Structure formats: C-alpha cells, structure tokens
Amino acid sequence: MMSLSFIPKTLSAWAGTDPFAEWSSWFDRAMRPAFPALNMWEDAERLYVEAEIPGVKAEEVDISVLGDELRIEGSRAAESKPGASLHRHERPFGRFVRAIRLPLPIDPENVEASFRNGVLTIAMAKAEQARPRKIQVKSAE
C-alpha cells in the first residue's frame, strides 16, 4: 500500500539509474519520494488515477492491471545538445515504476488511458459489485 506523503512540486525522484550521480547523492534512497506522484479519486461509474509524467510519449508508458494492482512504468531519456554542458539539473530521467493497490474492484476490460500535455489519466470502470445500487423499499400493504 502506498503511503500518503506530500511530494513537493519542485522535487521529483526517479527509481532508475542516472549518470549524474553527484546530483542524486544527497537523496538518501529511503527518503526518495515515489515517482510519478499519483492522485486517485472516483465518481459513481469509475475509479481514476492521474500522474504527471512530462517529456514522455504515450507509447513509452506501459500501463497494466492485474487483480487489484495498477502498474505504471516507463522511462524518460535525458536530452541534451551535443557539446553543451549541464549547469542545472532538476529534471529526473531514467526508468520509473509505480505499482498501486486499487481500493475497489474494477473491470479490467473497461479501462481507458489518455495522455495529454504530460498528464496521464487512467479511467477504470468499476466492477458491477462496486457500483452504488439503489435499494427499493417496498411498503407492506
């Protein structure tokens, strides 16, 4: 179960390796926040998970659902112009994996993912038993 923690917007961490070791050396492995940060909410019909993954193309992200676990993985390549030197490096790159347990049953055949401007939104239809069902009250005659 992922713990709830506030991820400061200016910090992000990648689970993957990165050749700029000096930059990540002050991140103790245990203190490294999970990447990507996730938001999860629901409406009557669906469960949603959203992640901010800028600089990654839709085809570079793998999303899978197995049982009650949603898994998001991918990688972002470092960009740089030949002959240039990096003066500041805050944007992480490399592989990332995030697995999260879903709080309610969903229909794995009915999952849609969209990716726009670096924001990934996964909409999962709730399984029949998870939908609110109105119960008719019959009055005795």
Next chain:
Amino acid sequence: MNELSKRETALTEPLTDDREFAPATDVEIGADEYTLRLDMPGVDPKDIDVSCENGTLSIHGRASRRQPENTAYFLQEYEVGNYACSFQLGEDVDAGRIVADYRDGVLTVTLPKAERARPRRIQVRTA
C-alpha cells in the same frame, strides 16, 4: 547567492512567487546558446506566457482545475497549481531571438547568444 563567473553562466538563481510552483528546470550551456527545459505538465500552450524584459526572462503557466471542486480523493500525492519562475539573463543573450516550444508537458526555451559573445577563433597572420 553563489558567485558565478560571468564566463560560465549568465543565468543566476530564479526568483519565484511563493504561492506558485517553480517547475523543475534543467539549464544547459552550449557554445551558441542556453537551453532551459522546464517540466510544466497539464498546461494548455495558450496559457503559457514567456516574456523577456530588461534582461529578466519570466515564465508563467496557468493550470486549470482537472477535477470538480468537491472531489473526494483516495490518494492525493501532488497538487495542481500555476507555474511561475524567472531568470536574470546576462548581456550575452540575444533577447530578440529567444524561442519557446511546449511539447508533452515540457517547455523548452532556447536563448541564443549574441554574435559578439560567441567564442571566436582569430587567425594569426604571418608576415
């Protein structure tokens, strides 16, 4: 604030407004230009303002609410808010030729160096 030699970089620490988020930024220095890459996901390109005035480059991105006001979250690891940051540019930047490109949530700003600031090899003539 660190003393940075003028030759190495003309970009100093960014100034930010406390109530907005400063995007994670990479700054790259090349022979002919500076390149800034900023992670600014979830902004419509028309809501991004990049302007340069008196040697200060200002970047602002207006984020819009993605879920309805009263949404109950199971998990909320990040907040959505506006992006803002600014940079003091050195005199070697040719402000008239700055270009900005937004793709997949990343804003790339290219700041070409003025002609006179580029390293130039001078041929030594012999008699």
